[in-house]
Amino acid sequence: MFLATGLAVIRRAGWIALLALTLAACASGPELTEGDAEHTAAPTATPAEPAPEPMPAETMPAEPAAPEPEFHPAAPERYVVREGDTLWSIANTFLRDPWHWPEIWLANPQIPNPHLIYPGDVLSIHHVDGELRVMVDGGPRVLPVERLSPRIRVEALDDVETLPISTLQPFMFRPRVVDEATLEQAPYIVAAHDERVIYGPGDRVYLRHAPDAERYDLYHVVRRDRALTDPDTGEELGIATLPIAEAEIVRGGEIATALLRTGDREAIRGDRLLPFDDEPDLLFDIGRPPADLEGTVILLFDAISQIGSLQAAVINRGKRDGVRNGQVFATWEAGRTARDPISRNRNELIELPEEEIGTMMVFRTFDKVAYALVLHSTHPIREGYKVRHP
Numbered sequence: 001m002f003l004a005t006g007l008a009v010i011r012r013a014g015w016i017a018l019l020a021l022t023l024a025a026c027a028s029g030p031e032l033t034e035g036d037a038e039h040t041a042a043p044t045a046t047p048a049e050p051a052p053e054p055m056p057a058e059t060m061p062a063e064p065a066a067p068e069p070e071f072h073p074a075a076p077e078r079y080v081v082r083e084g085d086t087l088w089s090i091a092n093t094f095l096r097d098p099w100h101w102p103e104i105w106l107a108n109p110q111i112p113n114p115h116l117i118y119p120g121d122v123l124s125i126h127h128v129d130g131e132l133r134v135m136v137d138g139g140p141r142v143l144p145v146e147r148l149s150p151r152i153r154v155e156a157l158d159d160v161e162t163l164p165i166s167t168l169q170p171f172m173f174r175p176r177v178v179d180e181a182t183l184e185q186a187p188y189i190v191a192a193h194d195e196r197v198i199y200g201p202g203d204r205v206y207l208r209h210a211p212d213a214e215r216y217d218l219y220h221v222v223r224r225d226r227a228l229t230d231p232d233t234g235e236e237l238g239i240a241t242l243p244i245a246e247a248e249i250v251r252g253g254e255i256a257t258a259l260l261r262t263g264d265r266e267a268i269r270g271d272r273l274l275p276f277d278d279e280p281d282l283l284f285d286i287g288r289p290p291a292d293l294e295g296t297v298i299l300l301f302d303a304i305s306q307i308g309s310l311q312a313a314v315i316n317r318g319k320r321d322g323v324r325n326g327q328v329f330a331t332w333e334a335g336r337t338a339r340d341p342i343s344r345n346r347n348e349l350i351e352l353p354e355e356e357i358g359t360m361m362v363f364r365t366f367d368k369v370a371y372a373l374v375l376h377s378t379h380p381i382r383e384g385y386k387v388r389h390p
Contacts, residue, residue: 069100071125071132078138079123088286088375090123094134099288099390106135174243174264175301175312175364175371176222176274183224183239186272187213187256198266201245202259207273210256213249219258219273221245228369230316231296231384237368240299240314244271284326286361288389293321295329295387301371306380310373313360315387318368325365329372329387331358333379357381359390 075094091098106128117123122138187210192199199205207213222241230237245263249256260267301312317323335352358377362370374381 067097067100069103069132070096072096075125077125080139081117081119081121081123083119085119087117090117094123094125106133174220175314176220176241176243176277177228177238177314177366177369178241178274179238180227182274183241183272185209186274187219188273189221189267189269189271190255191269198268199260200266201261201263203267204250205247205258205260205267207256207258208254210249210252210273211254213252213256213258215249215252217249218276219247219249220276221247221260221263221267221271222274223268223271226299228298228314228316230368231298232316235368237298237316238366241272241274242302247273284324286326286328287324289317289327289329289362290322291389293317293323293389295321295323297331297381297383297385297387298369300381300383306382307374308377308380309358309375312363312371312373313381314369314371315362316369317387318366318370320367323362323365323370325362327362328359328375328390329362330356330390331360331374331377331381332386332388333357333381334384334386354386355379357385360387 071094079090079093081090087101088098091101095101106126117136118139120139121136123134124137126133126135126137187207189199189205190208191206193204193206196203213219221244223244225240225242228237228240229235243264244267245265246261247258248261250259251257258273295315295317297313298316299314300307301314303311307313315323315329332354333356335354337349337351339346340348340350357379358381359375360372360381361375362372364371372387
């Protein structure tokens with residue numbers, strides 16, 4: 001879940017795993033009464049039969065112990081939340097593995113909305129029952145108190161790289177994947193008010209095949225990018241489009257008139273118009289994809305051969321595969337081939353192993369594909385690279 005001003009930290013109940021309970025039972029034989037003891041015969045000297053050997057009990061493999069949260073050695077004792085911080089960047093400040101943030105978060109019942117973090121809040125590390133926890137214990141929402149604790153050192157930290165939620169806004173509503181029939185039947189630009197061949201915001205353009213368009217209707221202007229195909233099965237996954245502009249209908253009719261509003265690039269004749277879809281929710285939970293899910297980068301958004309941090313890509317997995325907004329995938333670089341310098345066969349090539357090079361987060365999901373934003377990457381990401389459970 002990303003943090004903006006007043007953004008919810010996390011729904012802790014969704015992160016905590018259930019603990020397994022084991023039950024032990026014991027049984028005892030029936031007790032003899034005093035009357036029964038008097039009538040009990042003395043034991044005879046018959047040889048005792050050997051007791052049957054116990055059957056070996058089936059043993060279940062022990063569940064692997066869940067890893068414990070591990071703090072950074074240089075984690076600050078106090079951290080002041082700033083505008084533009086995200087939950088992911090704050091968790092990275094304190095923990096080696098940010099996924100353990102729900103396990104160390106401690107709500108302060110003495111402040112309003114203890115499960116929310118605001119700019120100006122002071123996050124501090126506390127010892128609770130012998131374990132380290134982080135909570136809000138300073139800032140404008142907390143009454144001033146004198147906190148007595150030993151201090152080892154005080155040093156300034158370099159600015160932590162953050163991912164403000166505004167970074168997502170250029171991507172959140174514009175990427176569209178449609179089927180071939182929908183794109184072919186969509187209205188398209190045939191000309192403009194003058195004889196120019198490219199158009200921008202403020203220009204009036206004429207549309208054809210828009211019989212249902214009425215005044216004030218809003219449309220996305222898009223351009224066909226590429227047909228998407230699953231590299232594993234050959235299935236056609238849809239048509240990816242490039243966002244061009246927004247258009248508002250000013251006059252309907254057989255040849256409708258539209259006014260171009262904000263735009264990402266120049267519009268041209270033949271660009272299609274798709275109706276506005278529901279505005280996506282900018283606030284979603286950060287999570288992991290299904291454990292056994294693997295996908296492939298099949299398209300680089302608005303790029304030629306490679307992308308890096310804060311750029312987008314399309315993967316060949318979507319809603320039908322269990323992909324949801326907010327899921328974070330690990331990105332794996334395909335292993336290249338190298339020539340063995342020692343082998344007797346000078347032309348022998350060996351395939352090098354894959355390498356994990358970054359992470360990307362899904363922000364727009366369709367039925368068969370999804371768009372993901374690269375959160376960080378140590379090497380350029382290209383088509384054909386794999387994405388997996390981190």
